[in-house]
Amino acid sequence: MKEEKELFSVGHRACAGCGEPIAVRAILNEAGPNTVAIVCTGCLEVVSTGWPETAWEVPLIHAAFENSASVASGIEVALRKLGKKDTNVIAFGGDGGTFDIGFQALSGMLERGHNVKYVCLDNEAYMNTGIQRCSSTPYGASTTTSPAGKYSIGEDRPKKPLAAICASHDIPYTATATIAYPEDLKKKVKTALETKGPCFLHVLVPCPTGWRFSSEKTVELAKLAVGTGVFVLWELRGSNFNNINITKKLKGRKPVTEYLKTQGRFRHLFRPEIKQDVIDKIQKDIDEKCKRFGVDL
Amino acid sequence: MVKITIRGNMATALGAKLSRPDVVPAYPITPSTLFPEKISEYIADGEMDAEMIRVESEHSAMSACIGASACGARVCTASASQGISLMSEMMFIAAGMRLPVVMAVGNRALAAPINIWCDHQDTISQRDTGWLQFYAEKNQEGLDLMIIAFKVCEDKRVLLPGMVGIDAFVLTHTLEAVDVPDQKLVDEFLPKYKPELYLDPSKPMTFGSFGTPEFYQEFKYAQVKAIEKASEVIDEVFAEFKKKFGREYKKIVPYKCEDADVIILTMGSMSGTARAAVNKMREKGKKVGCCKLTVYRPFPGKEIVDLTKNAKVIAVLDRDISPGFGGALYGEVAAQFINTSEHPLITDYIIGLGGRDVLIEDFEEIYDKSIETVKKGRVEKPVEWIHLNQEVL
Ligand SMILES: Cc1ncc(C[n+]2csc(CCOP(=O)(O)OP(=O)(O)O)c2C)c(N)n1
Numbered sequence: 001m002k003e004e005k006e007l008f009s010v011g012h013r014a015c016a017g018c019g020e021p022i023a024v025r026a027i028l029n030e031a032g033p034n035t036v037a038i039v040c041t042g043c044l045e046v047v048s049t050g051w052p053e054t055a056w057e058v059p060l061i062h063a064a065f066e067n068s069a070s071v072a073s074g075i076e077v078a079l080r081k082l083g084k085k086d087t088n089v090i091a092f093g094g095d096g097g098t099f100d101i102g103f104q105a106l107s108g109m110l111e112r113g114h115n116v117k118y119v120c121l122d123n124e125a126y127m128n129t130g131i132q133r134c135s136s137t138p139y140g141a142s143t144t145t146s147p148a149g150k151y152s153i154g155e156d157r158p159k160k161p162l163a164a165i166c167a168s169h170d171i172p173y174t175a176t177a178t179i180a181y182p183e184d185l186k187k188k189v190k191t192a193l194e195t196k197g198p199c200f201l202h203v204l205v206p207c208p209t210g211w212r213f214s215s216e217k218t219v220e221l222a223k224l225a226v227g228t229g230v231f232v233l234w235e236l237r238g239s240n241f242n243n244i245n246i247t248k249k250l251k252g253r254k255p256v257t258e259y260l261k262t263q264g265r266f267r268h269l270f271r272p273e274i275k276q277d278v279i280d281k282i283q284k285d286i287d288e289k290c291k292r293f294g295v296d297l
Numbered sequence: 298m299v300k301i302t303i304r305g306n307m308a309t310a311l312g313a314k315l316s317r318p319d320v321v322p323a324y325p326i327t328p329s330t331l332f333p334e335k336i337s338e339y340i341a342d343g344e345m346d347a348e349m350i351r352v353e354s355e356h357s358a359m360s361a362c363i364g365a366s367a368c369g370a371r372v373c374t375a376s377a378s379q380g381i382s383l384m385s386e387m388m389f390i391a392a393g394m395r396l397p398v399v400m401a402v403g404n405r406a407l408a409a410p411i412n413i414w415c416d417h418q419d420t421i422s423q424r425d426t427g428w429l430q431f432y433a434e435k436n437q438e439g440l441d442l443m444i445i446a447f448k449v450c451e452d453k454r455v456l457l458p459g460m461v462g463i464d465a466f467v468l469t470h471t472l473e474a475v476d477v478p479d480q481k482l483v484d485e486f487l488p489k490y491k492p493e494l495y496l497d498p499s500k501p502m503t504f505g506s507f508g509t510p511e512f513y514q515e516f517k518y519a520q521v522k523a524i525e526k527a528s529e530v531i532d533e534v535f536a537e538f539k540k541k542f543g544r545e546y547k548k549i550v551p552y553k554c555e556d557a558d559v560i561i562l563t564m565g566s567m568s569g570t571a572r573a574a575v576n577k578m579r580e581k582g583k584k585v586g587c588c589k590l591t592v593y594r595p596f597p598g599k600e601i602v603d604l605t606k607n608a609k610v611i612a613v614l615d616r617d618i619s620p621g622f623g624g625a626l627y628g629e630v631a632a633q634f635i636n637t638s639e640h641p642l643i644t645d646y647i648i649g650l651g652g653r654d655v656l657i658e659d660f661e662e663i664y665d666k667s668i669e670t671v672k673k674g675r676v677e678k679p680v681e682w683i684h685l686n687q688e689v690l
């Protein structure tokens with residue numbers, strides 16, 4: 001444990017059990033104080049920047065919802081031009097700000113090769129505006145704009161494979177991580193910071209409010225997401241997926257129902273009657289993915 | 298000082314180059330494209346020590362401007378029309394964060410129907426973003442106003458973004474002779490940008506906070522006070538510019554208005570035509586004058602009132618339209634007189650939209666209509682369109 005002061009701490013107003021501050025704290029503490037951070041509009045910004053307070057002990061800028069990546073592009077170039085090229089530039093975006101509305105800005109930043117470390121904090125819906133679906137929302141999840149109902153299973157599209165899409169830009173480093181494995185997360189942050197050029201970190205951050213689970217279960221949920229193969233932990237240098245490194249392989253992968261059953265957003269798959277076809281499809285997709293990635297030991 | 302003959306875009310690019318920006322994020326759009334091309338060329342040839350960011354959209358151009366400016370870099374960009382509409386969200390944010398970004402604009406119409414020609418709708422539509430707005434009549438003004446804009450915007454009493462508009466094609470693509478100021482003099486006039494507050498790891502600070510109802514109004518009030526202050530700062534900077542470079546700028550530039558019954562207000566390149574028309578009409582003994590606005594934001598309301606209060610009619614020419622109302626300039630000029638019991642009659646002429654030529658005859662027609670208004674003693678049709686082709690309607 002480093003003896004430094006927390007760089008993200010005092011007075012944030014996130015819900016109890018929110019995964020976002022846990023991830024941000026770990027990432028900033030790994031990066032250290034010589035960092036400029038950027039956030040998108042979303043829960044993280046709202047809970048941490050209410051004027052005249054701030055939870056950020058590194059310089060932070062929030063501009064809008066869709067443009068962490070392009071604001072970061074300007075910052076990275078300006079710092080380089082002003083002779084401060086050793087400063088880390090870390091851009092945070094929610095899944096909405098990254099997968100959807102900020103996708104173009106992200107792609108542009110990656111393609112231009114900026115030395116920016118982009119972190120997507122994925123809680124699988126637009127939480128700040130009240131749990132609307134996003135292209136990150138998993139198949140079968142109920143949100144306020146993909147509600148489960150008599151004629152609806154909830155979200156009916158699979159999650160967009162964003163980290164793979166980012167890696168396909170042939171950026172030097174892409175990784176997925178989650179707060180249940182802080183050492184793995186920190187190691188990936190360190191690798192990204194030591195790697196010159198654009199890096200993309202996809203971090204799963206459970207949201208008790210949107211996923212509907214009790215707030216002490218955040219870490220457990222993140223662990224289950226990995227343990228069931230829902231969320232695969234990997235890293236890749238460049239774009240050749242043959243070189244992918246699965247950082248958490250699974251021995252005796254758990255059935256996905258163990259993950260689904262713990263969350264209100266999937267409750268309609270079990271009540272009033274079990275929607276076996278939907279659960280089977282979710283399981284089948286995971287099995288195929290794990291096989292493709294070589295997740296199972 | 299060297300005299301060269303160049304297009305308007307090159308004049309604004311040269312103005313930018315002389316101002317030594319650190320970062321130039323830009324995205325091409327007709328009629329401003331030559332600006333990023335010239336900047337790229339200057340950098341490629343080692344004539345300019347700046348970083349260009351070839352962003353993937355105007356929204357990202359303005360976002361990158363914001364990021365770079367918040368680090369304390371001097372930043373500029375260029376755009377027009379659809380590009381300005383696309384970056385609008387971020388223009389409000391640049392102003393709200395008090396970042397002195399400067400933008401060169403090639404003033405162009407907005408779709409639909411899509412049209413690449415001269416019109417002021419693109420920037421007039423952004424008048425409430427909190428940006429300073431300058432409009433050039435000639436390429437020389439485009440060049441000079443870029444340098445002036447940096448100095449005004451970066452002034453500690455202002456700290457706001459600003460734009461310099463040059464008319465599409467009429468200026469952007471037209472060759473005119475310009476005096477190129479000496480780099481040494483520009484460096485003296487516009488020293489390096491040194492903000493007090495910027496993104497600095499040794500003094501961590503949050504930019505772009507969440508502003509609750511308890512505080513939001515105060516942020517806006519402070520911002521409005523700054524743009525009001527800019528009015529004074531602009532006068533100071535214009536005076537300093539004249540001393541240094543010999544060319545005079547004023548927020549409004551009257552021509553033969555002293556005894557005029559009819560004063561015609563214009564912005565941009567049509568102002569030259571207005572003066573030629575005034576000369577022609579004066580030869581026939583008509584008491585007419587004209588006045589151009591070089592500065593539109595902050596609005597030079599007091600100056601306009603002082604100039605026009607003894608005229609019988611103010612004919613406002615708008616190269617923009619707020620549908621369901623009339624021209625923007627008209628509304629704003631009229632508003633200046635609302636609390637005075639006696640004032641000139643004020644009429645609005647929508648003219649030259651989407652690049653339609655503005656001719657000397659048009660000014661004569663506007664004068665004749667104004668005299669009729671004077672005779673009637675009241676305005677029957679406050680907003681009229683000049684040159685409507687009835688055959689296609
Ligand atoms: C251009 C624009 N569109 C919509 C919004 C409204 N909005 C603010 S935050 C948000 C959702 C944020 O979702 P996400 O990025 O997933 O972050 P989270 O709040 O879940 O952490 C939306 C839709 C906005 N601020 N700006």
Ligand code: SF4
Nearest residue numbers: 014015018043207209
């Ligand atoms: S809604 Fe979810 S993401 Fe937002 S603060 Fe609460 S727990 Fe965190």
